[in-house]
Amino acid sequence: xxxxxxxxxxxxxxxxxxxxxxxxxxxxxxxxxxxxxxxxxxxxxxxxxxxxxxxxxxxxxxxxxxxxxxxxxxxxxxxxxxxxxxxxxxxxxxxxxxxxxxxxxxxxxxxxxxxxxxxxxxxxxxxxxxxxxxxxxxxxxxxxxxxxxxxxxxxxxxxxxxxxxxxxxxxxxxxxxxxxxxxxxxxxxxxxxxxxxxxxxxxxxxxxxxxxxxxxxxxxxxxxxxxxxxxxxxxxxxxxxxxxxxxxxxxxxxxxxxxxxxxxxxxxxxxxxxxxxxxxxxxxxxxxxxxxxxxxxxxxxxxxxx
Amino acid sequence: xxxxxxxxxxxxxxxxxxxxxxxxxxxxxxxxxxxxxxxxxxxxxxxxxxxxxxxxxxxxxxxxxxxxxxxxxxxxxxxxxxxxxxxxxxxxxxxxxxxxxxxxxxxxxxxxxxxxxxxxxxxxxxxxxxxxxxxxxxxxxxxxxxxxxxxxxxxxxxxxxxxxxxxxxxxxxxxxxxxxxxxxxxxxxxxxxxxxxxxxxxxxxxxxxxxxxxxxxxxxxxxxxxxxxxxxxxxxxxxxxxxxxxxxxxxxxxxxxxxxxxxxxxxxxxxxxxxxxxxxxxxxxxxxxxxxxxxxxxxxxxxxxxxxxxxxxxxxxxxxxxxxxxxxxxxxxxxxxxxxxxxxxxxxxxxxxxxxxxxxxxxxxxxxxxxxxxxxxxxxxxxxxxxxxxxxxxxxxxxxxxxxxxxxxxxxxxxxxxxxxxxxxxxxxxxx
Numbered sequence: 001x002x003x004x005x006x007x008x009x010x011x012x013x014x015x016x017x018x019x020x021x022x023x024x025x026x027x028x029x030x031x032x033x034x035x036x037x038x039x040x041x042x043x044x045x046x047x048x049x050x051x052x053x054x055x056x057x058x059x060x061x062x063x064x065x066x067x068x069x070x071x072x073x074x075x076x077x078x079x080x081x082x083x084x085x086x087x088x089x090x091x092x093x094x095x096x097x098x099x100x101x102x103x104x105x106x107x108x109x110x111x112x113x114x115x116x117x118x119x120x121x122x123x124x125x126x127x128x129x130x131x132x133x134x135x136x137x138x139x140x141x142x143x144x145x146x147x148x149x150x151x152x153x154x155x156x157x158x159x160x161x162x163x164x165x166x167x168x169x170x171x172x173x174x175x176x177x178x179x180x181x182x183x184x185x186x187x188x189x190x191x192x193x194x195x196x197x198x199x200x201x202x203x204x205x206x207x208x209x210x211x212x213x214x215x216x217x218x219x220x221x222x223x224x225x226x227x228x229x230x231x232x233x234x235x236x237x238x239x240x241x242x243x244x245x246x247x248x249x250x251x252x253x254x255x256x257x258x259x260x261x262x263x264x265x266x267x268x269x270x271x272x273x274x275x276x277x278x279x280x281x282x283x284x285x286x287x288x289x290x291x292x293x294x295x296x297x298x299x300x301x302x303x304x305x306x
Numbered sequence: 307x308x309x310x311x312x313x314x315x316x317x318x319x320x321x322x323x324x325x326x327x328x329x330x331x332x333x334x335x336x337x338x339x340x341x342x343x344x345x346x347x348x349x350x351x352x353x354x355x356x357x358x359x360x361x362x363x364x365x366x367x368x369x370x371x372x373x374x375x376x377x378x379x380x381x382x383x384x385x386x387x388x389x390x391x392x393x394x395x396x397x398x399x400x401x402x403x404x405x406x407x408x409x410x411x412x413x414x415x416x417x418x419x420x421x422x423x424x425x426x427x428x429x430x431x432x433x434x435x436x437x438x439x440x441x442x443x444x445x446x447x448x449x450x451x452x453x454x455x456x457x458x459x460x461x462x463x464x465x466x467x468x469x470x471x472x473x474x475x476x477x478x479x480x481x482x483x484x485x486x487x488x489x490x491x492x493x494x495x496x497x498x499x500x501x502x503x504x505x506x507x508x509x510x511x512x513x514x515x516x517x518x519x520x521x522x523x524x525x526x527x528x529x530x531x532x533x534x535x536x537x538x539x540x541x542x543x544x545x546x547x548x549x550x551x552x553x554x555x556x557x558x559x560x561x562x563x564x565x566x567x568x569x570x571x572x573x574x575x576x577x578x579x580x581x582x583x584x585x586x587x588x589x590x591x592x593x594x595x596x597x598x599x600x601x602x603x604x605x606x607x608x609x610x611x612x613x614x615x616x617x618x619x620x621x622x623x624x625x626x627x628x629x630x631x632x633x634x635x636x637x638x639x640x641x642x643x644x645x646x647x648x649x650x651x652x653x654x655x656x657x658x659x660x661x662x663x664x665x666x667x668x669x670x671x672x673x674x675x676x677x678x679x680x681x682x683x684x685x686x687x688x689x690x691x692x693x694x695x696x697x698x699x700x701x702x703x704x705x706x707x708x709x710x711x712x713x714x715x716x717x718x719x720x721x722x723x724x725x726x727x728x729x730x731x732x733x734x735x736x737x738x
Contacts, residue, residue, distance in 0.1 A: 014735055050528040052722070067349065069531065077528040083521030086334060099312055100529035 317542025617679025630720030
């Protein structure tokens with residue numbers, strides 16, 4: 001049993017189905033990517049986990065127990081569309097959010113100070129939120145999400161609106177929270193960040209799970225047997241073993257070869273080593289971005305053909 | 307419960323801390339004082355500032371010029387033996403040394419017409435001074451012409467002012483009451499309820515829309531139930547309203563005391579005729595005050611509080627529910643117009659019911675929940691049968707709770723609804 005289990009969740013709105021039997025199992029202490037194009041049902045699923053919406057069918061269990069309203073104190077949620085009370089003071093705002101999550105006033109104040117210090121916002125504690133720059137407001141928002149040290153964190157597009165420096169700082173904080181034992185559910189379009197931080201992913205499309213597994217397994221299963229080879233001589237195609245693909249415009253020194261079906265990497269490499277002056281080779285795995293686009297596109301063609 | 311308290315506190319402090327709230331709370335009484343004081347101040351400067359007007363009088367009747375007495379404002383100069391003079395010629399000859407010419411014709415007794423000529427403005431004050439002076443004199447002349455001795459004093463004796471005192475039989479025995487005092491009190495309570503519900507209903511709606519537009523609402527409802535947030539807002543804003551009212555009552559008390567002391571000192575200082583007239587006015591005031599005080603306040607205040615809470619809950623949850631359906635304050639009018647219309651109808655009904663507080667319209671409007679908080683206020687000081695009160699209150703609170711429940715269902719969906727403008731049809735869908 002995983003830390004967060006989502007079993008066959010169905011959610012219908014008048015006229016359309018937003019989630020159609022979605023299941024997902026998030027292990028404790030991992031960063032789990034929830035991917036999918038716009039309108040796939042990610043936000044609906046996140047809102048069901050947060051108990052903002054109720055599922056029509058299926059169950060959500062946390063730590064083996066069916067979730068109740070009191071469990072929301074164990075969750076920290078950063079929605080995609082951020083918002084703060086512009087007229088409130090930074091410190092008051094963070095403490096308010098912490099206390100809404102069930103912290104005592106003293107705990108919330110202590111935690112607020114610790115986080116403001118960590119993000120270099122200490123001198124802004126008594127300033128109104130509207131006086132802060134957008135980047136600082138995003139940090140305040142993040143602090144408001146983690147102030148109560150929740151064991152489950154849900155980030156919806158956490159990096160949107162951050163400049164590269166702050167995005168890096170945020171990534172470091174998220175990884176640190178994971179190392180301290182928090183489980184993190186990460187919803188995003190940003191595939192580069194998925195490859196960097198996520199261990200597992202689930203890809204939703206048209207209200208259903210179309211792909212799920214660990215990032216490395218998914219990449220392995222999507223590999224197309226392409227090897228980037230570096231030699232000192234020009235390679236000729238070999239009909240028995242491989243064909244040659246058009247040159248990668250970025251890495252011009254590499255030759256991309258695609259292995260024929262059933263050919264092992266080491267057979268091709270040893271043949272190449274015998275016939276050319278081989279200096280190096282790497283297996284080319286598809287990026288999460290390519291997998292995402294490929295899966296969603298093929299899904300949509302199937303749907304359209306039906 | 308703890309979360310509800312937090313939400314109430316945040317809502318309350320966020321409004322009370324605003325500059326606009328402080329400005330409004332202190333500014334409103336000042337504005338009222340200004341509105342009340344401006345005409346008096348203007349009149350004062352008008353009287354002081356203007357010079358004495360010189361008025362020439364041509365008296366063809368040869369009898370009534372004496373009725374016009376000169377004072378600070380008007381200096382009447384009777385032109386002797388100039389009965390044939392053309393007023394225009396005389397005015398021009400005077401070359402601006404006179405402001406107007408009053409011409410009393412020979413046949414004024416029968417026609418009752420007096421002319422005033424001027425190139426400048428003839429003030430209503432001058433016209434009325436002339437009118438009353440001449441009319442009084444002609445009237446006494448007429449009476450005298452009848453040849454009955456002491457007729458004048460007989461007429462004066464015959465004149466009476468009738469004071470109607472209403473006495474109500476109640477359990478406490480005979481009670482003298484005043485319909486005017488009851489009407490005034492009823493109207494005041496009705497107005498307070500109407501203004502309060504509209505003002506703070508709009509405030510709640512803005513607060514809901516604001517949370518929705520700046521997207522904080524999703525964070526908040528991931529920590530509490532939407533119903534808690536809505537209820538917290540309604541209670542928080544309601545407390546703001548009560549605070550504002552308390553401050554106003556306090557200010558009223560202070561101003562009243564200060565003004566009362568100042569007046570009292572004035573009276574001691576000068577026993578001028580005006581002061582005596584004022585004292586007489588005060589005597590009349592005292593009778594009115596006695597009537598006002600004779601009203602049995604305890605049940606009225608208790609009922610006022612009950613209706614106030616019920617009405618506020620009813621309308622504020624309506625406003626909260628409707629506010630959740632829009633993204634911007636400017637889009638809200640399509641939903642608020644019907645609500646404001648119902649409020650207006652209630653207010654007009656209250657106005658119409660003042661003449662007949664026990665008539666069928668008053669009774670029905672004070673039982674129907676949407677109009678009862680405003681209309682019942684008008685009826686309360688006159689006494690309302692117990693069964694009507696109970697029925698009306700049960701209906702009001704039943705409806706208010708039902709509306710709160712329905713509004714919460716709309717609110718739950720509305721706060722997460724962005725983009726396409728919601729219609730009434732959508733609202734009904736959300737209720738399901």
